[in-house]
Amino acid sequence: MADRSKTAFDIPNIRWFIAFRVFFNSRFYYPVFTILFLDFGLTVAQFSVLNAVWAATIVLAEVPSGAVADIIGRKRLLNFAAGVMIFEIGIISFMPRIDPVLIFSVFLVNRVLSGLAEAAASGADEALAYDSLNEAGMADQWGRVLEVLMRYQAIGFVIAMTVGAVVYDPNLMGRLADLMGLGVTPTQEVTMRFPLYLTFVLALLAFVSTLKMTEPEQAAAASSERSVKQTLAVTLNAGIWIMKTPFVLWVMLFGMLLDGTIRMVITLSSQYYRMIGIPESLFGIMGSVVALMGVVVPKIARQIAENQSPQTALLITAGLAVAGLAAMNGFWHWVGIVPALVTFAAMNFTGFFVSFYINRETDSRQRATVLSFKGLSYNVSYGLLGVAYALVLKLAKAGVDPAAGLSAETIENQVFVDTFFWFPLFFAVNFLVLAAVYAVRFKARKQP
Numbered sequence: 001m002a003d004r005s006k007t008a009f010d011i012p013n014i015r016w017f018i019a020f021r022v023f024f025n026s027r028f029y030y031p032v033f034t035i036l037f038l039d040f041g042l043t044v045a046q047f048s049v050l051n052a053v054w055a056a057t058i059v060l061a062e063v064p065s066g067a068v069a070d071i072i073g074r075k076r077l078l079n080f081a082a083g084v085m086i087f088e089i090g091i092i093s094f095m096p097r098i099d100p101v102l103i104f105s106v107f108l109v110n111r112v113l114s115g116l117a118e119a120a121a122s123g124a125d126e127a128l129a130y131d132s133l134n135e136a137g138m139a140d141q142w143g144r145v146l147e148v149l150m151r152y153q154a155i156g157f158v159i160a161m162t163v164g165a166v167v168y169d170p171n172l173m174g175r176l177a178d179l180m181g182l183g184v185t186p187t188q189e190v191t192m193r194f195p196l197y198l199t200f201v202l203a204l205l206a207f208v209s210t211l212k213m214t215e216p217e218q219a220a221a222a223s224s225e226r227s228v229k230q231t232l233a234v235t236l237n238a239g240i241w242i243m244k245t246p247f248v249l250w251v252m253l254f255g256m257l258l259d260g261t262i263r264m265v266i267t268l269s270s271q272y273y274r275m276i277g278i279p280e281s282l283f284g285i286m287g288s289v290v291a292l293m294g295v296v297v298p299k300i301a302r303q304i305a306e307n308q309s310p311q312t313a314l315l316i317t318a319g320l321a322v323a324g325l326a327a328m329n330g331f332w333h334w335v336g337i338v339p340a341l342v343t344f345a346a347m348n349f350t351g352f353f354v355s356f357y358i359n360r361e362t363d364s365r366q367r368a369t370v371l372s373f374k375g376l377s378y379n380v381s382y383g384l385l386g387v388a389y390a391l392v393l394k395l396a397k398a399g400v401d402p403a404a405g406l407s408a409e410t411i412e413n414q415v416f417v418d419t420f421f422w423f424p425l426f427f428a429v430n431f432l433v434l435a436a437v438y439a440v441r442f443k444a445r446k447q448p
Contacts, residue, residue: 026156028164057115066372074128088113123371154294260381276336325424
């Protein structure tokens with residue numbers, strides 16, 4: 001019986017879960033991610049290869065890691081994820097810039113380990129937290145936990161975006177050193193590592209957070225009855241359960257569409273900002289503004305999830321997405337910020353609702369595996385959408401008249417603007433198809 005005088009945040013695992021998520025995800029190098037790699041001496045082509053390796057690693061490790069979490073315990077896998085984060089950040093933080101081949105090799109190892117850490121943490125942390133709530137009889141407070149989590153993550157992201165960009169700039173750091181009377185003049189060679197050092201500290205804090213967690217008794221008892229040999233069986237059973245559980249399956253399908261489409265637009269957001277006249281100096285501030293929506297949106301999402309039907313939650317989220325994407329297609333000077341924020345808010349709603357409904361419906365024994373299937377589906381959706389959009393861009397570029405004498409940059413900008421309509425169109429068509437199939441299946445189940 002739950003003690004009604006207590007809240008979810010009286011449970012240590014919930015507090016450490018929030019701390020882990022903030023420390024694990026708020027990386028100070030995010031605002032300078034691309035130029036950091038290039039300043040180490042890598043080429044744009046090598047940067048693209050490294051990120052492809054990172055994405056492929058996550059896709060390959062996502063579901064197996066969830067099954068392993070359900071077998072050996074979520075805490076152990078989180079210990080592994082945080083430990084790997086320490087190593088993967090450490091090797092690039094303290095790597096000497098002496099040989100291009102060595103630099104690429106070290107970054108390759110970094111990307112593989114980063115993907116493994118992401119896959120290991122994905123699902124396991126959430127499963128441990130939800131099981132801790134469930135064990136205390138407070139599963140109905142999961143929405144409140146998600147709200148607070150997303151709020152702290154937003155604050156952490158704002159701090160990381162702001163501080164990471166500042167410490168990377170040798171001019172700003174030089175002025176700060178002068179104000180403090182240090183008498184030093186930092187160079188880019190020195191300051192480029194500052195965001196990595198700060199992220200390394202976060203990795204250590206993330207590891208401490210996982211050490212403080214405890215395995216919920218129910219999950220520990222279930223995992224102790226299994227062997228590693230059952231990993232494949234656990235994975236297969238979870239996949240079959242998803243396919244045989246219509247509500248969870250449809251939540252994942254709609255989540256795939258929403259997350260994949262909006263995440264691709266977020267990836268291209270800097271180019272969009274440039275097209276609507278936002279100076280590059282304000283890109284970091286824009287990222288912070290987007291992150292701050294994570295303070296407001298979760299509270300609204302929790303009220304909807306707890307008081308309205310899932311269909312209502314879906315229609316609100318889809319409505320925001322299609323309205324925002326369609327309006328972004330106007331590329332209005334400065335005013336285009338508004339529809340961009342509407343679109344990104346839909347991303348926050350998606351993350352909240354999918355987590356809320358899937359955890360509510362999933363049994364503890366396979367929760368981490370099911371959540372890993374969710375992560376896998378999201379990454380596959382995002383990857384396929386990226387390939388499809390690359391083909392769209394290629395075809396659009398082929399249609400540009402070379403006799404026009406346009407520069408390469410002008411062509412890139414023109415093609416981006418001319419093809420952006422593809423996102424609201426793609427989303428609207430696929431959403432209507434999914435909604436129609438869902439309505440038919442739902443009606444069929446209602447019939448005697």
